[in-house]
Amino acid sequence: MAFPKLSKLELQIMEVLWNNGPTAIRDIQESFGPKGRPAYTTVQTMVYRLETKKALRRARKIGNAHIFEAVISRDAAKARLVDEFLSMFGGRMQPVMAQLIEAGNLSSADVADAEKLLRDLAAKKKKEA
Amino acid sequence: MAFPKLSKLELQIMEVLWNNGPTAIRDIQESFGPKGRPAYTTVQTMVYRLETKKALRRARKIGNAHIFEAVISRDAAKARLVDEFLSMFGGRMQPVMAQLIEAGNLSSADVADAEKLLRDLAAKKKKEA
């Protein structure tokens, strides 16, 4: 399949690769901040699983350490997440928007941004039609 | 904890209770539509698990069949879902909105609804400040 499902921790690992570019396991693990981070081998296991899922690959070696890089794009992953989420709401968009807008702690700036996006989208839809 | 995490299938079951009020397992199962629905005992297992999670309870019996009713409200469950989802995006609201608006297949009506919600929210925020 083109697109594997990623769990929360897997996503956090991908996030590091998306932000930092190719990274060694040790650096991924340390990027979790000193407290409450998972053990080195935990991160390692997740990275290996991401590898079999083809979400990342071994780019090269430095010394005996592998350097991993993302294969899947951040946008693709997030689109997948959105789909997943939508399906929880029966696939209907409107209640999701409503819930997000009401329950999420939106700042005024967030609201303004969202409005702009919606206006742009509305305009685009009009043109298409 | 006050609020258990519900999986997809668990949510679908709760959905039936929220829509229909107190319901027997057989009716929950049948509400999944004749094709591709899970076996009776599968639904039953999920219902039992929801019971131990205190998401629903046995309301009464009809003959020897239990009738179950929701304990958790739909809004509470969906709020929980939204939180869960947000945490996947690092808790920041804006990118989530952006992703949803761009990637979700919004109808024109959805867009209009969302805009209205946002306008109301903006107005409310102004008044608060």
Next chain:
DNA sequence: GCTACGCTCTTACCGTTGTAGTAGGACGCG
């Protein structure tokens, strides 16, 4: 009253996720 059908309860199994230990190879420093 007996029988059959439906419901309950119990038990089980597999895949995924998160967690980590351990054994052994490689590398670099003194």
Next chain:
DNA sequence: CGCGTCCTACTACAACGGTAAGAGCGTAGC
């Protein structure tokens, strides 16, 4: 060259979610 450190690769395991089979009991209808 030898020792410690670091990384790899493998293995393990528990919780959870989805799936369901099997045994047994109650009720309703004949």
